[in-house]
Amino acid sequence: MGSDVDRVDLIIVGGGLAGLACAIEASRLELAALVVERGDRTGSKNVSGGRLYMAPVRPLFPDGFFDDAPMERAVTHEQLVLLSPSSSLTLDFTSEAFRQGPPSSFTVLRARLDRWLGEKVEASGAFVVPQAVATELIRENGRVKGVRAGDEELLADVVVAADGALSFVGREAGLAGPLEPAGCALGIKEVIKLDPARIEDRFALLPGEGCARLFLGDITAGMAGGGFLYTNTDSISLGVVIPLDDLAGRPADARGSHELLDAMKERSEIGPLVEGGEIVEYSAHLIPEPGPDRRPGRVADGLLVAGDAAGLVINHGITVRGMDLALASGVLAARAVGHAKKAGDAGAATLSEYERLLAESFVGKDMQRHAHVPAFLERRRLYERYPAAVCEIVEGLFEVGPDGKQRLYPRAARLVRKTLLDMDTLSDLWAARKL
């Protein structure tokens, strides 16, 4: 790696997980890489719900690479809360398997994590240019040759667009259409500072361990989506995710999206969890969740697209993943650039090595395995009917009234007949076989 920044092997637009992973791998392959980052430093513009699945990612990085990464807590408790307007059922799953070997997933805060990764990138010999917005692609004979950032022209053999959900670079290159509500969700989050000991008491956690709690049902004001709560080291990430189509389809006098979190905290199941905490940050971010027919292209002459920009997000309802896919796609993009350099050609045909690498990795396999999920999650009853129906059935299990306790079976059978045994449910079940 030289100090010649005039011409590098690859320019990476965006210092998020995809872009930084790409730079790390580029350095490992002895490619000269430069990251263009619009924030004050890597991580300044980045937000996620807050959970990173490391298990699929570790094999792509040198041994122990993430050992000193500033993760928040290893997730040892998987929790799901189903809510009706007036009741809720919480499932809390834990397993000793979560405590053996390296943790499968961690809660994370991106400003910290991405700053650390940015430092790793610079230590590897690649460059990070902060406070620079890539405003335009530079092309020569139709082939991408670099980017313009303010007055600067930055040239490279390959540009890697790791510029996130909005991906102006990918759109400019024609690999994605205009940003549209369909296939996009809005995540809104508060980071609420809370003493670590209180977090561990409140959520019954061992020191350093964490929980990931998802809320489904009467938490999104009748819209699809759901809520989440992640425990960080000394804070809680509380958030909500709503598909943009749902957000747009409301009357003009509907409550503003900024009030969704306030309504969440008014629930008796949630308010006490954050009581005594202090909001230290309020953030919002778009999540690309394109169905198979809406995924952006990922390869053009002199250009690769990685991470959120490439629509690499899998919302499986219970597990929502983007960051592991971003890290992996960044690494694979760098390998494809290495392949192109060896071949002495950065045309789309040579760079499509990236597609091959993605297809044989967990990224391609998972995207394919779960391709039917986005359509399934559009089924309204998942949010409007089933969580409430489950709560109602469970309520009967525990109820002892002035007249004593009713028999369980007739009540449950009636509720199941009333709410779950109809053509709609059968249709949902039939659709669920593809999950």
Next chain:
Amino acid sequence: MKRLSIEEKLAMDAIKPQAEPHIRLDAGKCRECALKPCLTACPASLYTLDPGSGDVKLEHAGCLECGTCLALCPADLDWSYPAGGFGVQYRHG
């Protein structure tokens, strides 16, 4: 937990406001827009109706740069990122 207004929440964020707006509204298009999804969808609640003129107003300085308005705007909203070093700088993320 004490409920904070959206202005109080945004005040918790580190935002380096750019004088020049990075989002520009076309007053005519906004007036004609029947849906005005920006009013309720913006998570920072930056879009409001001017009580006098009925025009859509934008307070760009609190923008979280999420792109929700850009995705939802039925017109061709003039939206770009703030210049390097400006806008929201997340400290937690």
